[in-house]
Amino acid sequence: MMMALFGLFGLCALLGAKFMLLAKILWTKDCTGISGKTQVLYGIVFATRYLDIVTTYYTYPINVSLTRISFTVLTYCIVLSIFFFYSDSYQIKYDKFRIELLILPCIVLSLLANYGFDVVEVFWAFSVYLESVAILPQVYMVTRAKRVENIVYYYVSVLSVHKVFVIMEAIYRFYLNEHYDRISLAAGIVQLMFYCDFFLREVPLGDDLDKLETAQPQQQVPLTEADERRAAKEAEAARSAAANDELREVVLTPTALERDNERVAVVTPGDHREATATNEASVRT
Secondary structure: OHHHHHHHHHHHHHHHHHHHHHHHHHHHOOOOOOOHHHHHHHHHHHHHHOHHHOOOHHHOOHHHHHHHHHHHHHHHHHHHHHHHHOHHHOOOOOOOOOOHHHHHHHHHHHHHOOOOOOHHHHHHHHHHHHHHHOOHHHHHHHHHHOOEOHHHHHHHHHHHHHHHHHHHHHHHHHHOOOOOOHHHHHHHHHHHHHHHHHHHOOOOEHHHHHHHHHHOOOOOOOOOHHHHHHHHHHHHHHHHHHHHHHHHOEEEOOOEEEEOOEEEEOOOHHHHHHHHHHHHHHHHO
16 A cells, blocks of 8 residues: 555656646746756656557556656657747757766666566666666756756756655565565666755755845946056047037137027127227327
């Protein structure tokens, strides 16, 4: 009974994480902060793990088949949303992790450590190993962006809950001396360690960072000597331009000086001599 509950809670947590992430993307039409490469890895995980559903679907209960199909469909809907539907908000400049460095070692490990050397067993082992490291591109993206979006934080939290239930189920089986999956247990512990590394990184949440930037005024960057000289030159150029504008307001004509619509008579040298002669004649008279 306890094993069934652990398995059920684990599946519900994984399904809820996928549905929550896809609903957020579709509702906001934004995939900021979400690693497309992590979702591609999860798509490969589910495609290879549930490979037998195509050939032996009739051996599984309908609810198991529907659950597996739901995981796969939700994951590939997330991938399509990130890379095609809402690719304009995808932060590809931060999502630079080389996933081939994860896929190739997992292929080699699945060939060396598996429960049977046939196609289905090898692909299943490969999916388990790849799932344990699929979160690394997301961790790398968060580290480069220096912020983690709230939905990503909640998504990884629910994935952690899923993995905790999977590990608890394996430990409970071991306690009852029943058969337990050693590969899944070891890979689950490694995966849980990567989740802990994600939470231990000192990266602020998106909302907290926005509030902090809003509360604190932007600090002025001190100017260098070159900046000060450039500013002084720009100020001098502005003053010269203002002085030129003032001079342009004064228009000289042959007979008058016009400034701001006021006309001021201009006394020429000839006019001055005439006025002087007139004054002298009046004095003699």
